[in-house]
Amino acid sequence: MAIARAALLISPELCIGCRGCQTACKSWNQLPGQKTKNTGTVQNPPDLTPSLFNMIRYVEMPSDKDVMRWLFVSRRCMHCGDAGCMKICPAPGALYRTKEGAVAFNKEKCIGCKLCVVGCPFDVPRYDEKDKISKCHLCFDRIAEGLPPACAKTCPTGAIKYGERDSLLGLAKKAGYTKVYGESDLEGLGSIYAFKDAPKLYGLNEKPAIPETVVFWHKVLKPLAYIGLGGVAAASILHYVAFGPHKESEEEEKKNG
Amino acid sequence: MTNHWVDIKNADVILVMGANPAENHPISMKWVMRAREKGAKLIVVDPRFTRTAAKADLYAPMRSGTDIAFLGGMIKYILDNNLYFKDYVVNYTHASFLVNPDFKGPGQLNGLFSGYDEKTRKYDKKTWSLQMDENGLPKKDPTLKDPNCVFQLLKKHYSRYTLDKVSSITGTPKETLQEVYKLFASTGKPDRAGTELYAMGWTQHTVGTQNIRAMCIVQLLLGNMGIAGGGINALRGESNVQGGTDFGLLFHILPGYNPVPSASLTDLKAYIDKFTPKTKDPKSVNWWGNRPKYITSYLKAIYGKAATKENDFGYSWLPKLDEGMNASWLMLFDQMFKGKFEGFFAWGQNPACSGANAGKVRKALSKLKWMVNVNLFDNETGSFWRGPEMNPKEIQTEVFQLPACSSVEKEGSLSNSSRLAQWRYKAIEPIGESMPDSEMMNELYFRVKKLYQKQGGKFPAPIVNLTWDYGEKGPDGKIKHVDIHLVAREVNGYYLEDLFDKKVDPPKQLGEKGQLMTNFVTLQADGTTSCGNWIYSGSYTQKDDKIINMMARRGKDDPTGLGLFSGWAWAWPVNRRIIYNRASVDLKGNPWDPKRAVIKWNPDKLDPLTKKTAPGWDGDVPDGPAPPMADEKGGKYPFIMRADGMGALFGPGLADGPFPEHYEALECPLQENLMSKQKINPAVKLFYEKGSGLPEDIFFSCDIRYPYVATTYRVSEHWQTGVMTRHVPWQLEMQPQMFVEMSKELAREKGIKDGDKVNVSSGRGKLWAIAIVTDRFKPFKVAGSTIHQVGMPWHFGWQYPEDGSGGESANLLTPTIGDANTMIPESKAFMVNVEKA
Secondary structure, eight states: OOOOOEEEEEOTTTOOOOOHHHHHHHHHHTOOOOOOOOOSSSOOSSSOBTTBOOEEEEEEEOOSSSOOEEEEEEEOOOOOSSOHHHHHOOSTTTEEEOTTSOEEEOGGGOOOOOHHHHHOTTOOOEEOTTSOEEOOOTTHHHHTTTOOOHHHHHOSSSSEEEEEHHHHHHHHHHTTOSSOBTSSGGGOOSEEEOOSSOGGGGTOOSSOOOOHHHHHIIIIIHHHHHHHSOHHHHHHHHHHHHHOSSHHHHHHHHHHO | OOSOGGGGGGOSEEEEESOOHHHHOTTHHHHHHHHHHTTOEEEEEESSOOTTGGGOSEEEEOOTTOHHHHHHHHHHHHHHTTOSOHHHHHHHBGGGBBBOTTOOOTTTTTTOOTTEETTTTEEOGGGSOBOBOTTSOBOBOTTSOSTTBHHHHHHHHHTTOOHHHHHHHHOOOHHHHHHHHHHHHGGGSTTOOEEEEEOHHHHSSTTHHHHHHHHHHHHHHTTOSSSTTOSEEEOOSSTTHHHHHHTTOSTTEETTTEEOOBTTOOSHHHHHHHHOOOOOOTTOOOGGGGHHHHHHHHHHHHHGGGOOTTTGGGGGGSOOBOTTOOOSHHHHHHHHHTTOOSEEEEESOOHHHHSSSHHHHHHHHTTOSEEEEEESSOOTTTTGGGSTTOOGGGOOOEEEEEEBOOGGGSOEEEEOTTSEEEEEOOOSOOOTTOBOHHHHHHHHHHHHHHHHHHHOOSOOHHHHTOOOOOSOBOTTSOBSSOOHHHHHHHHHOEESSOEEETTSSSOEEEEOTTOBOSOGGGOOSSSSEEOSOGGGTTSEEEETTEEEEGGGOBOOOOTTSSSOOTTBSEETTTTOSSTTGGGGBOTTSOBSSGGGOSEEEETTOBOTTTOSBOOEEEESOOSSSOOOTTOTTTOOOSOTTSTTOSBOSSOTTSTTOSSOOOOBOSSOSOSSOSSOSOOBOTTSOOSSBTTBSOGGGOOOSSOTTSOEEEEEEOOTTOOTTSTTTTTOHHHHHHSOSOEEEEOHHHHHHHTOOTTOEEEEEOSSOEEEEEEEEOTTSOOEEETTEEEOEEEEEOOOOSSSSTTSOSOOOGGGTOOSOBOTTTOOBOOSSEEEEEEEO
């Protein structure tokens, strides 16, 4: 029996910015706290890291005429229906889709090529100290047991809701959101947003798309590569296509040496 | 809280003023959002644009410390526009009561009420009295027209709080004031409910008590007390601080809000005479008339068999305050600083960071001979001797550290803001050598008792006579381990003799010797009942032979749909979820708002046992079973805790006036109080005056060295002084360092950029902080000039993180000054300077 696709409905209007979700995620996934500095904002760490799968972005919107606004936006993997990361990943099984529709990963199969970074329209994948992918996996281990993801479980106001994607869409529509972000883009996102205003105010692209190079790889090179080459070699070809020669790692080697 | 957390969902308008629930009580926002989903409006009044303000339908900025001006304007608006709930005001408040004609207010006396004595900084309250008729009943004018009636005096008092005046004091634009007033006053109709949520933003001022009083007046005028979705709701800052107050952890009250006796009350009779209010009005329940039962049963609970009628039930063993003595926080540390204490138990607290003027507190600790620090972690208090500006070689204080186990490592009850006592269970065994607090007290008690028994000592009776029957005794007579259930039962109380209701014939048995009390209604003043805390009587009770821990109940039924959840745990008193609920119905007992009926008089109610008609109340547990007020035989007034049974628009009980009046904070940016010639609250105790006092207690008002208003607060990511949260790397990752928030305008003036390290200083101390330059802070236009305000959290301390990257406590800057009634320190409004480091 097919399982209905699950999703997170994120409603910034309900979010109070308490960041219970950030802590709950770290607690469930046993991610370490990192040494940070206050950089003159509430938002911390500034962006996702290998040990920060979800975060709240704090957006201040001053206004000369009206009272200012302060938006709290949950940022994490979007679990795209058409996932650029999965498309480009040359290592079979490193990124996979769970039966609920989450984009999960298997670190043992990850080859550390970082191509998924290029493939992601939302700049989500991060790499840990062992050079393995690290990101939100929708608490695949919890949802498989019928439990909501840790972030949704802890959210006090229902700003992060977990459930069947279709019913969440219905819920958002019922609440008056005629357009739900991620409803159909990239074959529908797994993290959908009820935005009151244009997505760009909340730091998201109006039209998210997978980079052209990734599409090229997926359609042309990847099938070819699998015929004659192993994953690592294929990855380096693609790496060349996507980034050009291996500068980054050379520099890193110099630094480390 | 008069109401409870879930009840917030029933409100039409929610005013958050003096609180920041989104950051400090995040779960409460669940109910705020539920209310908003149904169309309720959220108003946030705050000096800064908080995470709660981000959710508001209407946000009003207000200069810190000007709440009374803001609310005084609201009272005037309600009265001027006839927006008050007339039936409620006339019948349920003492609006119609006549006041002593000699009473004068600040409008007549340059900011003072009649009876002020400048030397003692105290009021003689003789003129703040109500007029009585020949039968000893209050004189009234139900038309509310008599110039001496409370209503007219209220009107006169707040006539001075004009929009212009209020706006120039608070810095709130006039239009915004009007919008707030209009929206909140819309709840003055029977079918509208408005609630208020406050926390330390109201209490921590020299006018803290009067801030809350001002709102009480608003809520009484609008008929919002006692109803679902109404009330005045104190959001408690700690999970069990409601329990702490209920159980007398403050210096002036015993458990159950019985006053601590003073030395001049030499026997129980004198105590009872002084603290038992009287009324000649048969319609007044005057619940505190039961005081003799509660104090006697308390003495029986703590001294057991040793408490006899002959020895006044051991009354003389109770600790007494010297006449006029104030033993509040500021006074304790002042005395400690002056070397008046030998030892100190810092139990579950961190005064080196939490205490106002923390620098003085730290010095005070160095004057001690010994200190016991009981906590989960070592903290800035336990390690004060190796802290900044301390020379361990010169400090003689011997410090003992006792590791306490955390709340999940022990069983017991917890009382939240809703007055809800909820039983919780031990999840894991205590780690290492840590122990529950009760076990430490057990060890301590038996050791001290043994010493008294062996060596005598000055006053052994209070210790050796204490009951301590909390479990199995070992061969040495010591309780091996404290069974916390037995403590809970002692709190609930016991029938010490068979008790009969002798008014009926034949006498009906009410209780059996040795049984747990049913509830406080059957407590006695003759020593035949015991009760550790009368308001908790009924929390751990007995039906026939079955003992029931009411706090452990987990019923999820909500028949009214109002979210009372009467079967979930147990709320004091007698499981009442909304107090003053007799004011939610009209004089005949019908709810003002049938859609939100908290209680309703049911003349056809059936007794569940006899199946006979026995008129009574439906819904929540009513404030007493008496029939509604209009009932000629047994009708009662709604506000049962007050001797006159009425909502107190006039409050002669307070130290600083029967009506709230605006005064500036001790440290403020203005030369003058725009409201009157009296600049600060005339009844506060000054620790430093006219150049005399400790240099530690110095303050600077309107001084160019400290030109900016400062306030302190908490953020979601940390808790209190951060002793628990700074040790959690996840929390520290989000809020790693001390910061100071300021406006872009101030930052520009001072050449400070977002993320810069700056120094913040006050007359008491200095610390570094990271600047958060934000549009959420805006300068205020006050009395024609621009006033800047900055804000800081008080979660940090030098000890942890160990590399010193966290910074210091904002309380190094706060002044030694307290509220005129409670002495809670004024940490929400004081003056600082900010400079780029």
